[in-house]
Every structure is written in C-alpha cells, then in structure tokens.
Amino acid sequence: MNRGRLITFEGPEGAGKSTQAAMLISKLEARGIEVIYTREPGGTKLGEAIRGILQYNAAGEDPCAESEVLLFEASRAQLVRNVIQPALERGAWVLCDRFADSTTAYQGFGRGFSVELMETINRFAIGRAVPDMTILLDVNVSLGMQRCAKRQVGKKIQYDRIESEALEFHEKVRQGYLELARRFPERFRKVDAMRHAEPIAEDIWKLVSDAFLSQG
Numbered sequence: 001m002n003r004g005r006l007i008t009f010e011g012p013e014g015a016g017k018s019t020q021a022a023m024l025i026s027k028l029e030a031r032g033i034e035v036i037y038t039r040e041p042g043g044t045k046l047g048e049a050i051r052g053i054l055q056y057n058a059a060g061e062d063p064c065a066e067s068e069v070l071l072f073e074a075s076r077a078q079l080v081r082n083v084i085q086p087a088l089e090r091g092a093w094v095l096c097d098r099f100a101d102s103t104t105a106y107q108g109f110g111r112g113f114s115v116e117l118m119e120t121i122n123r124f125a126i127g128r129a130v131p132d133m134t135i136l137l138d139v140n141v142s143l144g145m146q147r148c149a150k151r152q153v154g155k156k157i158q159y160d161r162i163e164s165e166a167l168e169f170h171e172k173v174r175q176g177y178l179e180l181a182r183r184f185p186e187r188f189r190k191v192d193a194m195r196h197a198e199p200i201a202e203d204i205w206k207l208v209s210d211a212f213l214s215q216g
C-alpha cells in the first residue's frame with residue numbers, strides 16, 4: 001500500500017505541464033510534504049541514456065516505432081523501481097511530468113498502435129505505481145506550439161524528434177488524451193490549460209487538496 005501520492009501531469013507539448021508541476025511542488029513543499037519530481041523519459045542513469053537516444057538519436061539511427069515504445073517503457077520501468085516506488089513507500093509524493101498515459105496518447109492514438117496493447121505494456125512497466133490522480137492539461141495544438149516556439153527563443157536546442165511531428169499527429173494526441181480522460185474518469189482530471197498559468201494552478205490546487213489533504 002502506497003503511503004505517498006502519485007500525481008501525473010499529461011497533455012500535449014506546450015500545455016504547461018512543467019510549469020504547473022513546479023507550481024504545485026512549491027505549494028506542497030510549503031506544507032512540509034516531501035515531493036519528488038520526475039520527467040520522462042529519464043530520471044535514472046539508464047533513463048537519461050534512453051532519453052538521448054529517443055530525443056536526439058544518440059545511438060546514430062532513428063529508433064523504429066516499435067523500438068520507440070519499448071525504449072520509453074524501459075525508461076519508465078527503471079524509474080518506477082528505482083525512484084517512484086521507493087519514494088511512495090516512505091511517504092513522499094511523486095509528481096511525474098509525463099507518465100504511462102503519454103505512451104498511450106503518442107504511440108497509441110498518435111502513431112496508431114493498438115491502444116489496448118499500449119495499456120498492457122504500460123501495466124507491465126509500472127506495476128503497482130498506478131497514478132492516484134492524472135492531471136490532463138488540455139490545450140489546442142496551435143496554442144501549445146506557439147508556447148513551445150516562445151520557449152525555444154534564444155536557445156540553441158532544436159525541436160526534438162517527437163516535437164517535430166506534423167500538426168495532424170499532435171491533434172491525434174490531443175484527442176487521444178481527451179478520450180483517455182473520458183475512459184478513466186476516476187483517475188483523470190481535465191483542466192483547461194488555455195488560460196494564464198495562475199488560474200490553472202489554482203484549479204489544480206483545489207483538485208489536489210480536496211482529494212488528498214481535506215482531512216487536515
């Protein structure tokens with residue numbers, strides 16, 4: 001039985017996942033809660049090596065679509081066993097900037113692999129680390145892309161392999177996330193992310209504190 005809470009942030013590129021995760025972390029830490037932040041792929045030595053391969057072709061060739069799924073899952077399995085599960089067991093909260101639903105949305109709904117197969121592989125990778133709450137930051141593709149373009153200004157890094165996919169792909173991803181939120185209403189909380197960061201953070205705080213902090 002987990003003592004901590006596992007909260008995942010999901011949504012398209014530029015939805016504000018990293019921004020909102022940071023805002024929630026400072027609110028939780030202000031209440032004396034130990035919070036671990038993870039991003040995917042990565043978060044362990046193995047995971048960071050996989051991140052280089054997936055995002056910037058560090059291995060020197062494009063992973064095929066099937067390898068892409070399995071590399072994400074390998075990174076995730078390692079993160080769960082070495083970071084997430086130990087943290088939850090000692091009572092820490094874990095905030096994941098992307099988790100298993102990203103594979104279902106991007107490789108399932110986006111690339112067209114069987115959604116059920118993606119969910120089966122996800123279950124194998126995550127074991128007992130099922131999120132207590134998944135916050136879906138919903139943003140339309142063009143606004144998300146505009147925000148990413150702004151984030152890019154002044155930086156030398158280019159868009160990574162997945163960010164560079166066609167708009168049509170990102171639209172499928174967005175719709176896939178919305179479908180997941182309909183399928184798993186007990187876990188998903190959809191938040192309109194097409195607003196300023198502050199009101200979004202307030203909505204998220206209300207969802208989280210009502211669900212997990214209401215007794216005290």
Ligand SMILES: Nc1ncnc2c1ncn2[C@@H]1O[C@H](COP(=O)(O)OP(=O)(O)O)[C@@H](O)[C@H]1O
Nearest residue numbers: 013014015016017018019147148151195196197
């Ligand atoms: N609600 C918002 N309104 C406007 N800009 C935002 C908002 N949230 C985040 N941003 C900015 O948009 C860019 C993408 O946000 P980020 O949190 O990195 O998104 P994600 O992690 O979902 O890709 C960043 O430059 C960030 O500062």
Ligand SMILES: [Mg+2]
Nearest residue numbers: 017018019097
């Ligand atoms: Mg981010």
